Amino acid sequence: MINNKRIPLYLQLMDKIIEKINAQEYREQEKLPSERELCDMYGMSRITVRQAMQELEREGYIYKLHGKGTFVAPKSYSQNLVKLYSFTDEMRKIGKIPTSKVLSFEAVEAEEAIGSKMGIHPKEEVYKVVRLRLADEEPLMYETSYIPVAKFPGLTQETLDKQPMYEVFYNDYNIPVNKAVESFSPTLVREEEAKHLRISSKQTAMLIKRYAYSDKQLIEYTITVARGDKFEYKVELT
Amino acid sequence: MINNKRIPLYLQLMDKIIEKINAQEYREQEKLPSERELCDMYGMSRITVRQAMQELEREGYIYKLHGKGTFVAPKSYSQNLVKLYSFTDEMRKIGKIPTSKVLSFEAVEAEEAIGSKMGIHPKEEVYKVVRLRLADEEPLMYETSYIPVAKFPGLTQETLDKQPMYEVFYNDYNIPVNKAVESFSPTLVREEEAKHLRISSKQTAMLIKRYAYSDKQLIEYTITVARGDKFEYKVELT
Numbered sequence: 001m002i003n004n005k006r007i008p009l010y011l012q013l014m015d016k017i018i019e020k021i022n023a024q025e026y027r028e029q030e031k032l033p034s035e036r037e038l039c040d041m042y043g044m045s046r047i048t049v050r051q052a053m054q055e056l057e058r059e060g061y062i063y064k065l066h067g068k069g070t071f072v073a074p075k076s077y078s079q080n081l082v083k084l085y086s087f088t089d090e091m092r093k094i095g096k097i098p099t100s101k102v103l104s105f106e107a108v109e110a111e112e113a114i115g116s117k118m119g120i121h122p123k124e125e126v127y128k129v130v131r132l133r134l135a136d137e138e139p140l141m142y143e144t145s146y147i148p149v150a151k152f153p154g155l156t157q158e159t160l161d162k163q164p165m166y167e168v169f170y171n172d173y174n175i176p177v178n179k180a181v182e183s184f185s186p187t188l189v190r191e192e193e194a195k196h197l198r199i200s201s202k203q204t205a206m207l208i209k210r211y212a213y214s215d216k217q218l219i220e221y222t223i224t225v226a227r228g229d230k231f232e233y234k235v236e237l238t
Numbered sequence: 239m240i241n242n243k244r245i246p247l248y249l250q251l252m253d254k255i256i257e258k259i260n261a262q263e264y265r266e267q268e269k270l271p272s273e274r275e276l277c278d279m280y281g282m283s284r285i286t287v288r289q290a291m292q293e294l295e296r297e298g299y300i301y302k303l304h305g306k307g308t309f310v311a312p313k314s315y316s317q318n319l320v321k322l323y324s325f326t327d328e329m330r331k332i333g334k335i336p337t338s339k340v341l342s343f344e345a346v347e348a349e350e351a352i353g354s355k356m357g358i359h360p361k362e363e364v365y366k367v368v369r370l371r372l373a374d375e376e377p378l379m380y381e382t383s384y385i386p387v388a389k390f391p392g393l394t395q396e397t398l399d400k401q402p403m404y405e406v407f408y409n410d411y412n413i414p415v416n417k418a419v420e421s422f423s424p425t426l427v428r429e430e431e432a433k434h435l436r437i438s439s440k441q442t443a444m445l446i447k448r449y450a451y452s453d454k455q456l457i458e459y460t461i462t463v464a465r466g467d468k469f470e471y472k473v474e475l476t
Contacts, residue, residue, distance in 0.1 A: 007346065017349045022354070058425055058445065078421065081319065084475040108350055112306045113269060180475045186424030186442040186466040187262040187314065204424035207265070228424040235473060237322040237418045 004019070004087040009044055009222050017052065021061055021072055032062060032070045063229050066200065073229065077140070078104065081235045084180055087141065088164040096135040100164070103130040103196065105157035107149055114146050117211075118221050125149040129160065132196050141192045141229055145222040152219075171220070177220070179213040184233060193225050202227035242450075248289040254280070255290065259299055259310055260363055260441045260467050270300060270308045315378070319473045322418055325371050326378065326402040334373040338402070341368040341434065343395035346389055352384050355449075356459050363387040367398060370434050378468055380431045389413065390457075407457065415458070417451040424470060427447040431463050440464035 022025045033041060038049045053070060056062045063073045063114055079090065091098035107125050115122040126146045133141040145165070147155070152173055169175045187207040194201035205228045212220040258264045271279065276287045291308060294300045314466055317328065319470050329336035345363050353360040364384045371379040382405070385393070390411055407413045425445040432439035443463045450458040 003460075007349070011349070011351070015324045018354075019350050022350075041275065054428070060423070081473045081475065112303065113267065113309075117267075178476065182475065183316065183472045184422055184444070185266070185470040185471045186444050187265065188442060190263070204426060206422070206424050207262070232421045232423040234419065235319045237319065237420065238416065 009048045010055065013038070013042055013044060013048065013052040014055055017056060018061060026072050028074045029071055030072050031068075032072065034069060060229070060232075076230045076232060077135075079231060079233050081182075081233055084178065086164065086166055088166075091135045097137075098164075099134045099137070100160070101132040101134065102157050102160050103132055105129050105160065110146070114221065118146065118148070118218055120148060127152070127155055129157075129165075139197045140227055141195055142225040143222055145220055147220050151217075162176075165220075169214075175214045175219060177212045177214055181211045181213075183209045186228070187225065189225060189227075197225075197227055199227060199229070206231055206233065245316065248293065251276070251280055251282060251290040251295055255294060256299060257438070260438065262442060262466070265311050266310050266312050266470075268310050269306075270310065272307060313468055317469060317471050319420075319471055321368055322416065324402065324404055326404075329373045331408045331430055335375075336402075337375070338398070339370040339372065340395050340398050341370055342370045343398065345365050348384070352459065356384065356386070356456055358386060365390070366395065367395075367403075369398075372466045377435045378465055380434055380463040381460055383458055385458050389455075403458075403468055407452075413452045413457060415450045415452055419449045419451075421447045424466070427463060427465075435463075437465060437467070444471065 017026070017032070026032060035046060035049045037052065038044070039046055040168060042049075053062065054133045057064060060073055060076060062070050064070050076090050077090070079085065102137070106128055108120055108128050110118060110120050110124050110126045112122050114126060115124065118126070120126075126148055129145045129147065130144070131143045132139050133143060149155075152169070152175075155168070159172070166177050169177060185207050187205050189197065189199060189201050191201045191227045193205075194203070206226045208224040210222045210224065211218055212221070212222070255264070255270070262268060273284060273287045273291065276282070277284055277461050280287075290431045292345065294341040295302060297473070298311055298314075300308050301311050315328075317323065326336045344366055346366050347360065348356060348358050348364045349360050352364060353362065356364070358364075360460070364386055367383045367385065369381045369383070371381060372376050387393075389411075391460070397410070404415050407415060422443050425443050427435065427437060427439055427441045429439045431443075432441070443466045446464060447457055448458070448460045448462065450460070
């Protein structure tokens with residue numbers, strides 16, 4: 001059972017760097033030595049250093065900024081998928097100030113694509129709301145929501161600018177959101193989204209589709225693009 | 239725009255569209271450009287575009303809705319995150335034949351990186367098992383598992399080749415897996431993984447970290463890279 005193989009160099013290097021991050025020798029948001037410097041420091045080849053860095057990036061320990069170098073990643077947001085959550089509440093819980101910026105607000109026909117998902121007629125009107133969600137001014141998610149106009153007559157952008165959406169639903173329309181079905185898949189950030197999220201358009205993101213219900217009525221369909229370098233989603237299975 | 243003379247034009251076009259679907263530039267359930275638009279975009283004849291679309295439909299990448307247009311087909315596997323699941327059981331449920339190919343098996347020191355995650359000493363030995371998971375011969379996931387040697391003495395690659403891992407744990411060691419904590423984040427497939435998964439290394443994937451427990455003991459830590467074009471993960475929140 002004893003392994004005679006030597007431990008790959010890139011794993012050894014990863015380990016050294018993780019130790020330093022854990023020991024806060026390299027602190028959150030601090031710049032790491034360059035690849036060239038790491039080669040010299042540890043007497044390793046460029047290819048080994050690069051492999052270690054790629055692995056560290058994937059595991060969320062570090063992140064790269066084009067032309068700037070490599071930095072120690074800040075704590076990302078770990079969202080527990082236990083019960084219905086809202087961005088607003090989750091951010092408040094951890095002492096962040098959540099804000100939303102409504103990028104666009106319009107009433108449009110659902111058409112086939114959205115109508116078929118929401119179980120409404122393609123000609124029925126829905127509000128299409130595009131919002132940027134921020135925590136402490138940092139943009140984190142890009143959300144496109146569809147809401148049936150018939151259920152929320154008179155909804156305006158001004159209202160959504162001032163109050164969290166679910167609070168508007170409850171306070172102004174007496175419609176509580178009490179169930180949601182979410183599906184998660186990986187995606188690449190699109191140019192328009194990247195611009196607002198202030199990241200590169202080649203970055204990965206989590207694509208989340210939420211169907212939100214009040215009792216058994218579907219009241220919202222939202223597509224969220226959440227920054228892959230910031231969020232992970234956790235679930236406990238028994 | 240496209241001009242490789244040896245490959246038929248419709249195949250070249252198919253490839254371009256598949257690339258865009260895989261990169262999620264065209265997302266699941268989204269409407270594709272019309273045949274006429276595709277003709278203009280790629281400078282191809284209607285007949286070529288039509289042939290590409292027919293082929294894509296046959297291969298399950300897209301579907302047509304009469305009078306509405308062409309849409310990107312949904313993911314093939316929707317995993318419900320309700321209770322503890324195993325790849326083997328999930329595939330059997332939907333009539334697929336699950337297989338696993340052990341790509342490597344060795345006992346190594348946990349080191350800082352894995353030791354700190356598993357709550358064991360860096361010098362303690364773990365089995366490192368890399369497996370490819372397939373359904374009906376199609377490679378879907380690339381998994382790297384770490385299992386403490388002390389809990390499973392004498393585990394061999396041959397055993398894992400023949401039986402699902404959790405069945406080995408239970409049948410041979412009387413250790414049932416009854417809890418798991420999983421975290422999900424988006425990633426890009428790496429070259430080595432892409433090769434085994436038979437996809438391009440620029441594709442997105444879901445990175446799943448699973449901590450599996452028997453009663454309160456951590457018995458397995460697995461990193462899964464699941465094809466982003468095949469899987470979505472669903473959760474109901476109340």
